Amino acid sequence: MSFEGILGQPRAVHFLKHAVEADRVAHAYAFVGPSGVGRRLTALAFAQRLLCPEGRGCGSCSSCRRVIALSHPDLHLIQPTPPPDNPKGGVAIRIAEARALVHGAGLYPLEGAWKVFILDDAERMTLETVNALLKTLEEPPPRTILVLILGHVRLLPATVLSRCQVVRFRPLADELVIDLLTGRANLAEETARVLARVAQGRIGLALTAATDGWLEDRDRLITQLLEGRVDEIFALAEEVGRDRARVERLVELCWFWFRDLLILKGGGGPGLLMNGDRADSLSAQAHLLSLEAIASRLDQVKAVWAGLQGNVSPRLSLEVALTHLAMSEAA
Ligand SMILES: [Zn+2]
Incomplete structure (x- = not known):
């Protein structure tokens, strides 16, 4: 260096x-x-x-x-x-x-x-x-x-x-972050693009996310939000237990997902999505939910986040969040 x-x-x-x-x-x-x-x-x-x-x-x-x-x-x-x-x-x-x-x-x-x-x-x-x-x-x-x-x-x-x-010091351009992630960290371009969007120019954060299970957590979470299987929700909540940082990450991922739905519903293009590699699943879900329903889910995520910053247990926060957000999808 x-x-x-x-x-x-x-x-x-x-x-x-x-x-x-x-x-x-x-x-x-x-x-x-x-x-x-x-x-x-x-x-x-x-x-x-x-x-x-x-x-x-x-x-x-x-x-x-x-x-x-x-x-x-x-x-x-x-x-x-x-x-x-x-x-x-x-x-x-x-x-x-x-x-x-x-x-x-x-x-x-x-x-x-x-x-x-x-x-x-x-x-x-x-x-x-x-x-x-x-x-x-x-x-x-x-x-x-x-x-x-x-x-x-x-x-x-x-x-x-x-x-x-x-x-x-300024955030790095997305394209530079993507280059570094595909070159140095050897990630597929589609994945690199997702991490670059989430990291918003903070390459250090993108590199950490590439190796600390962030992507795996995101994929599990999206599956939960799409399928809402109660047994899986409780299994995930039990696994994370008291790990507040990980629960915060999962709740933040919920936020990104519904934010993406809101963008699609409002007519925004796929280039604006955090989860750009899951555009198909997002489009499918955006068709099923009204604008009001998406906004109300974002409110729910916000409330869970606020609880998490207070004294609510991480595990309970995640159970509540996923049960509401995922199960109400089916309703
Ligand atoms: Zn020297």
Whole structure:
């Protein structure tokens, strides 16, 4: 990996390369954009470029390889973690991390010309953390570079952001995501197209979905929605049990399905469908359901989603959703 390996972010890469070449590297950057589009990879490629003894981020020297392995002594990747006494609690970048950063920033680099601190999901900094970092941002020690990775500029106080050079990251074009999925991940084009549509330019998300059972879950779910077999519904609900993330995924898939039906019913073309590879099944179902019936099912999905965000058990949520959505199909 190096700058050459970053796909779909030519402006960000050009900007950073130029900063290094012109010897005008800022002390702090904010990499802003959706997750899964290469913000962190770009931060690592930037660190490679800064720390490489060859001065070009060759990607193959010991320094470059240790940057990617996160074992370079002048590179520090800081990520949100749960509270030390509660592994299931909400994640944050806490004050202890900020103190370590402030201390480290005051030291000389150990090997390279710079010390690079990458704060991933910087929007997860607590207020205490932000306050502890402000002084370092205001009066940055020499040879220190901070890269804050975040989803949106509004997620950090203006006092922080005003001291950072903002670099924007954009979702990748669908065609590029499809190319990567068919080339690197070896998927059939039809499948790649479905994942690209769902991921909306976030290649990281598409690659994860390609390997973590997303497609299998989708196919099972569609079968349920079309056939509504009660025994299968309960078997699936039992299988997912308390796995909230997986139930959320299945409920989201329900949403995509009825959204597609709504589009077809409204006269939209197959190019707009999330489940473009199942256009035949969708058309058949769109003929059977009225516009009102589809809208009411979308409302039901929304209600199940809201319950899931509250205290309703994941398993029960899924049973309720599938029983209503699938069985009422037959009615
Ligand atoms: Zn190198």
